[in-house]
Amino acid sequence: MNTTTNPFVFSTDREIQAYKGKEKRYTAKDKLNNGLFIDIKPTGRKTWMYRYTFNKKQEKLILGRYPDISLKDARLLRDEAATKIAKGISPKKEDNSLQTELIVFKHYGEKYIANVVAKDRSSTSTMQLYLDNDIYPIIGHLLITDVTIDHIRKIIWNKKDQGHDPTAWQIRGLLSRMFEYAVTLGFIPYNIVLAIPSKHVYKYRPRERYLSKDEINIFYTTLLNMEKIQRQYQIGLILSLITLLRKGELIAAKWQHIDFENRIWLIPKTKADSNTSNSREMIVFLSDQMICLLQELKSLNNMSDYLFSGKKIGTHISHATLNIVQEKVLLKSQLQPFTIHDLRRTASTHLNELGFLENAVEACLNHKIPGVKGIYNKAVYQSQRIEMMQKWSDFIFNLICISSDLIGHHS
Template sequence: MVFSTDREIQNFKAQEKRYSVKDKLNNGLFIEVKESGVKSWHYRYTFEGKQERLVIGRYPDLSLKEARQIRDESASKVAKGISPKQEKEDKKAGRLKSVLFKDYGERYLNEVIKKDRKNPYNLVLYLNNDIYPFIGHIIVNKITTEDVRRVIWRKKEQGYDASASQVRGLLKRMFDYAVTLGVVPFNPVLAIPTRHVFKNKPRDRYLTTDEIRQFYTTLLNSRIYRPRKLGLLLSLLTLLRKSELLKAEWSHIDFEKRIWLIPVTKADSKTGNSREMVVYMSDQIIEILKELKTIAGDEPYVFVGRKSGTHFSHNAFNTSQKNALRLTDIPDFTIHDLRRTASTHLNEQGFNRDAIEKCLNHSAVGVRAVYNKAEYAEERKEMMQKWSNFIFSVIYEPNLIFFNQAKKHWQVECK
């Protein structure tokens, strides 16, 4: 198929597959018609023994006459030993080289992160809170290893080694892409090995009964925002992950059936899929949620953010936990360690191991995974109530003032 006039080009219609039509009068000039009907100009030529293709522009934004003119100019460059495609890419890279890191970061966010990640929320937080404020104003190819080191070590000095490693990983991927685009000649992050930032070790930290009493007595009697205190208490009582608490919605909670649905949980490390889970609510969990409902009003989230329709920020519980922990002599622990705390105590108290794993929303492995399909609903209901009773027998009396501040007193059944 060939063309020689604008009228012929206008008559080309979209087909099931994209196709190209050659200009009868100009060697190497084609118009490509996509399945959507979009038409674009291309110039194909041989440079140093290899075929290259230059995308010229869309039709009718560029007329046949204009496309032919660009084709002729490009053919002249090829004859002089210049690759039109490479020249175009060099100009594009040159423009990028003069942009600020924040502007480049927004491009990376749209072209890479949002395509690879279903939920880029945490990465956007790192960009806005930990990266842009310190190097966002610097031109991309002017950023040094020392600039990067300062950003990463700031998180380490705050005591967030794991987060520092996440920041390092994000910066490394961003500069990898910048090298690919020709924006920078090398990746400055490579001079800072991951092992020097954070070495992941299997954690075995859990709170003893005395530590549970001391931490929650300190927390509940502190001046920390009350819903945050209640959230940290729910973390221990429900065995939920922090992200599952943060994103909890009232529409997922059925007070009559005493069920709390978690529709989206952390993705399974092997399958990459999220598993829906159910929390069977104890009397104490229900009363805590009722107080939070009074505070939340008509807001959709259990833990209401600063703006209507939003939930607590990613670091809200972390900040409160660390602030309370500083007021004690308890060794450091994380919010995630509260799940291990619950699991350890429940196993020590003789509850069914599989029922505990279901409350943690862990998947079984090996033969157990094949044959054990039980959900242990009744066992989990009983276990969750006894677990709440145990925790309240430990923390209730030292915190009478806190619990009496609720509109409805919590009735505690202690062993």
């Protein structure tokens, strides 16, 4: 028989791709490499095998799945195994440990973080903490095919029972994405996490979130005590609260727009108005604490045009940088999740509760005040805003329990 036309003998990837699942599983062999086969199941799943003789016994080595392992790589694995056999070493022992690593959930999780998450995010630390602290202790040692919905429910409800529903919701999301990817790779037939709808774990309402006085104390005290967090990021999160700036306005700020002598910080371009699509210039009146923090930041980034210099010369930090730092603090402090943008709502809520003029607060947030008053808000509310920004800084620093004289020199 001419083996080049035999559908069960292959020499190229195209020929392997042409194999389809049949009523019964079957194998095809590599024309060029003795002992290398591919097993095709009725589902169409294809698995590499190397058949060989060791100590006068026929053995089979599972090399992995196709197309995760290409024909070229399978041939290399076959050659490595053949070399071991020639030296009197059984490749079967290594195969057992390898297969265990490939199937055990912890190993799969490590591959998922490295191959999927790391490609989309600049930091994987938050997800890694969820895995290490909440997921691996329950299912890390199990084969991925042995994980059940009861295991998933236990992981999620352990967190809910601790009173951390939003974190449980985030963990449920991570698990769902991991099992969805496992389905894609053919490790499991379906995503078992979908049996627990996210709405039954937690309904996230970001627009209502603001920090109480106790939460401000806990978050910022935790932030300042985390030595591994760079000082400029600590300053960035403090300024986010006391300046009322949006994150994008803060990280894109340049030193040329700060006038220390007149205690003014100009934001030349802000988020566009939703009605007119026009960006409005904004002024931040600097408090003593802001000046202190900015001067320290200047000493840290004295060669950059930006307050928060990026890794590359002439750039500022990315939009995700402060988010990542904030997530680390959230995990350590065990506070309910909030976004950096929620700090603006936090400031607005407390300033109104402290009795400051509502329109002055809105002006500090750079919200458009309706009517004729809005046209003149910068001039009309300047004195109120200067006083308010100083008292707001005093209020926050008292909550954090760090003196204004010391916070700029915190180490």
